Amino acid sequence: MQSAHDKQRRIRRALLRWYDRRRRDLPWRRARNPYAIWIAETMLQQTQVKTVVPYYLRFLEAFPTIEALAKARRDKVLALWSGLGYYRRALNLQSAAKKIIRDHGGKLPRDWRALRALPGIGDYTAGALMSIVFRRRYPALDGNARRVITRLFSLATEHELRRIAAELVPPSHPGEFNQALMELGSTVCLPRNPLCPKCPVAACCAARKSGMVHRLLPSRGKSPARKIDWPLAVIQKNGRILLRRRPDSGILAGLWELPGGEKRNGESLKAALRRHLDGLGARVMAESVAGVIRHSITNRNIRAPVYRCRRRGKLPIANRQWRWLALSALERYPLSAMSRKALKLVIRP
Numbered sequence: 001m002q003s004a005h006d007k008q009r010r011i012r013r014a015l016l017r018w019y020d021r022r023r024r025d026l027p028w029r030r031a032r033n034p035y036a037i038w039i040a041e042t043m044l045q046q047t048q049v050k051t052v053v054p055y056y057l058r059f060l061e062a063f064p065t066i067e068a069l070a071k072a073r074r075d076k077v078l079a080l081w082s083g084l085g086y087y088r089r090a091l092n093l094q095s096a097a098k099k100i101i102r103d104h105g106g107k108l109p110r111d112w113r114a115l116r117a118l119p120g121i122g123d124y125t126a127g128a129l130m131s132i133v134f135r136r137r138y139p140a141l142d143g144n145a146r147r148v149i150t151r152l153f154s155l156a157t158e159h160e161l162r163r164i165a166a167e168l169v170p171p172s173h174p175g176e177f178n179q180a181l182m183e184l185g186s187t188v189c190l191p192r193n194p195l196c197p198k199c200p201v202a203a204c205c206a207a208r209k210s211g212m213v214h215r216l217l218p219s220r221g222k223s224p225a226r227k228i229d230w231p232l233a234v235i236q237k238n239g240r241i242l243l244r245r246r247p248d249s250g251i252l253a254g255l256w257e258l259p260g261g262e263k264r265n266g267e268s269l270k271a272a273l274r275r276h277l278d279g280l281g282a283r284v285m286a287e288s289v290a291g292v293i294r295h296s297i298t299n300r301n302i303r304a305p306v307y308r309c310r311r312r313g314k315l316p317i318a319n320r321q322w323r324w325l326a327l328s329a330l331e332r333y334p335l336s337a338m339s340r341k342a343l344k345l346v347i348r349p
Contacts, residue, residue, distance in 0.1 A: 011152060011201050012170045012177060018200035019180035024049070024187075027056060029179070034108045034133040035066050041128045042089050042120065045142075049186065055084050066106055070097040078254055078334030085337065086298075087252055092120025110134050132175035139165035140178040144185025150216055151189060154206035191216075225296070230304045231273040232260035232339070234346045235284060235311060240324040241343070242315070243335070244278075251297060256323070258339040260304070269305055283312045291345040295338040306342040 023029065026049065028040030039059060043052045059080050063069040069077070074094065081090035096118040100106060108129065109115055115126040127140035139145075139162075146161060149168065155161050170177050188195045194213055196202050207213045235242040243256045261276035263269060274281030286307040295302045325333065327347060330340075 007204055008168055011168065011204050014200045014204070015180045015184065016170075016173060016177060019176060019183060022187075023179070023183055027053065034129070036060055037133050038108060038125075038129060039093070041125050041132075042093055043084065045089065045124070046086060047084060051084070055081070066097045066100055066108075069094055070101045074254060075334055079332060082255070082334050083337045083340070087255060087334075089120060091253060095119040096121065108133070112138065128175075128178065131169065131178045135173075135175060137169050137171055137174045139169050140182070141165055142182055142185075144183075144189070145178065145181040146185075147191060147216060148181050148185045148189045151194075151207035151213060152201060152205050154210060154212060225299050225301045227301045227303070229263040229269060229272070230260060230302045230338075231263065231269045231276075232258045232304050232306050232342050233273055233277065233284065233286065233309045234258060234290065234306060234342065235309045235315075237311065237324060240326050241330070243323055243325055243333070243339075245321045245323070246336075252336050254334065255336045256325075256333050256339070257336045258306075258342055270307075273307060280315055280317075283315055285310045285312060290342075293338065293341045293345065295341060297338070302338065304338060304342060306345050308346065 028037055031037055031040070040052070040056055043056055043059075062076070062080055063072055072094065074091070077090050077094050078087060081087060084090075099118055100108060104114070109118075110130075112126055112130055115121050115129060116123070121129075124140055124142050127138040128142075130136040130138040131140055141149075141161070145165070149155065149161060149165055153160070153164050155164065168177075184199070184201075188199050192214075196205070196208055196213070199205065202208060205213075207215065233242075242259065244259045246252050246255050246257060248254055259277050259280075260273060263272035267275075270286050273286055274284075277284055286309050288308050290306045290308050293304045293306060295304060330343075
């Protein structure tokens, strides 16, 4: 009978051999700069590889060093992140860069606890950096690696998963092994239709042998998506659009957007729009619906009617959270992806 130690050794050997032959050629896998790998691992959280690649290249071109990121204008950081989602990641990156300059001499710390103390760095990112950058024996459990290990060992609890993950990482090539787990989960050990005949460790897979491939650990506290209505207002003046900046905390923190927001129960769409115009509602009339867009933000499935609006006289804009922007300037601002979608209904090229 195969021992647990023998099984782990077979998995390591087979997976590293497969990864060496089959891994995708991705820009961060050619990087040797710890900063560049940190940027990639942050962008890859809850975001597909094909989406990340162009953002990663543009971001590093604009901010090639930790110092450049720390000194950058926040609007520029968010503008380059615009469309990638989960914008708190970008703000945390810049906050962490400033802390690294201040407390760590401008270099990523090589200590697990020091990494975990940086804004935005959780267990996964710390594990990825410790193993890939510093070649230390730490697990990196993203969703793909979790799925692969859960199936290989037919695990039932989070405690088992973490214990096995820590044991499985080899003393040599820990970064390559962690990337191999993630690569396997991303390309072969898929959530719904795993490609078991193509799997290099199929012979070691307990879930496959028991016919329980589709039985996975429950998700970690992810709440179900809510369906909400979120009316938006397009208000124009002399070829410019009225935008509002969101607060520095909460959903879409710091981004510019078309004014609007979530409708309350029992409230009409136009009433919700007037309320979200923050005092300007009495001077704005929603005339027609340009269309309806669909968008998802974290656990919200949003239906957003886009209203063409007319001003009644001059709008008393009294703070920097509101701004009239020329259409040609929109690309330079961190505009929410939902607002970009909405503007396409109104502004024709």
